[in-house]
Amino acid sequence: MGMMTAESKETDRLIDMLRRSALLEELQQEALDRGELQDRLGVSRATCHRHTRTLDEFGVIERVDGRFQLTDAGRLLTDALTTFKRDAGSALRLAPVLDAVKDAPVEIDAEAFADATVTSAERGDPYSPVARFVTLMQETETLYGFDVDGIAPLYMEEIKDRIVSGMKTEDLVLPEAAKNALDEYPEKCMEACMSGYLTIQLHDCLPFGLAVFDDRVGIGVCEPDARQLRVFVDTGSQEVREWAEAVYEVYESEAVLMEEFTHQEFHEAMERGGLELTM
Known part of the structure; x- marks a missing residue:
């Protein structure tokens, strides 16, 4: 030895x-x-x-x-060890998000997320990432991104209320997510759409959830083969905001607009975009 x-x-x-x-x-x-x-x-x-x-x-x-x-x-x-344990724990919880964004059309350095707030689903508190998203949503006047409904599908009522009360919202959604929302919450979808504050576009490949608030940017990653949010990361980093804006522009350029949030408009948008349901 x-x-x-x-x-x-x-x-x-x-x-x-x-x-x-x-x-x-x-x-x-x-x-x-x-x-x-x-x-x-x-x-x-x-x-x-x-x-x-x-x-x-x-x-x-x-x-x-x-x-x-x-x-x-x-x-x-002791101060150094406490800081190390906190930062190491955050890095481990951040891993699913870094893995999800590595194939995004715009690159970003992992160091940009160094000061991010990481909220993970834990045993006994599986909805803490969703709760974090809802807290930020309640504080913002504008919200845009993609697969936002996938971040918080159980909070459709809260999302609808914020939109109707004036939160300008632009969301790119998966076709199956849009269809599920129409099937399960038709009245809420119609009310949100008729408010004039909601724009919905369809996209058939969204690798993670992105939410751009007034002051922060959030990224959500679901459990594999499930719609339950695994981790939600949010940050006020200007570098992350610029990255998020660029990524959103790429996906938006590929999306198909739904002029109204109805079953008929959904099918018409699907036909215009040549999209197929993967459900």
Whole structure:
């Protein structure tokens, strides 16, 4: 077995710190004795002793009057570990979106999403990405994009109400999504269309959901072979907005306008565009 390099030793040390980051984060709040640490972390006395001994040897915690507290180096380390865990978690949640946009007709650097808000469907809260979209929709005066209905199909009433109340909306939709909306919500579709604030166009290939609000841009990715939103990412980045505008223009140039949101107009638009349902 070869001798460990200084770099590999440093890597192992950082891994040790990450494994014990929960303990450091507890001490970031307040000094604690060993029993309190055991209770907070839910570990045995032996495990707690091993963790505190290791961290003490690294010089990031110290024991004063029977209570453990962070050293100056420990406070810096804990801040760094907290930031790393947050950013790494965001990067992992962002992965489905980066994978979806990589084949978009306009390229964008992943770094443009560095400050994005990432909302993922979680066990026990599968609709949190949809809720995030609805929150942004309620705050905007204009909305355009594509497959927006795919982002929030269960919130047709809220979307319709915002459109009727004056939210100017342009949406490129998949033919099957338009047909489903007409079949399931005919009155809502008609009311939104008759308001004069809604423009619907059909497109037969939309790889992700795009929503351009007044101040932010949102991207939604659904579960494979399902219409349930998996992750919704939104950002105020000007670079992402410019990219979104360019991508929208490409897809809009290929879309077919529905002059009215009716079954008849739907079929006429399908014929004009030579589109086919894939349902």
